[in-house]
Amino acid sequence: MYNIIGKVLFFFIVASLLLSGIALFASRRSLTGNIYLAGFFANVLDFFYLPLRQLFLKFSDIRILDKWMASLKNLAYKSNFAKTKKRILLAPHCMRSLDCPAYSTQTGIQCKSCGKCVFTQLKKDAEKYGYKLFIVTGSSFVKNILKMEAADGVLMIACDYEINKVMRALKGKNVVSYGIPMERDGCFDTEVDYQKVLNVFETFKD
């Protein structure tokens, strides 16, 4: 009996290692090209996320894992995101000017379009392409916003960690997510490649 349990356990461990290794390879490849079964591999990486995270923390850099996973999920969700009808855009408050005069509510920073930072233009462009912009101070705001806004598409400007985190949190809900990773992340003075944002707006325009 113990012999059979041991064999099953061994088989499970080998299969898990193999599957997560292939999924990791697929996510790495997603940075440069299309991947067959991207959604399946994204699910595998979500399932093994915690042990993989420990592995990357110990031997590499956790940001690499999130970067690969966010890229793979963008491939997996792209066609469904294109079908969404009511979209919101989430952007981090750390892209604001340090002199920002706006105040915060439960749906994030209420931008006054004062012209001191990128949000004046982003708000205009987002509206032009049919997105309602929310400037958030953390991913915990997403739940509040989605309670108030019946959106079926969430576009995020964020670091890879936050993109991956929100994508995992929205899994199984009736919302499709897509992410635009930032060029420079951190807690303040962060930056996104604005041309990339415009390209994504264009890609998904109706």
Ligand code: SF4
């Ligand atoms: S444009 Fe908006 S977010 Fe930027 S500094 Fe002015 S009020 Fe703040």
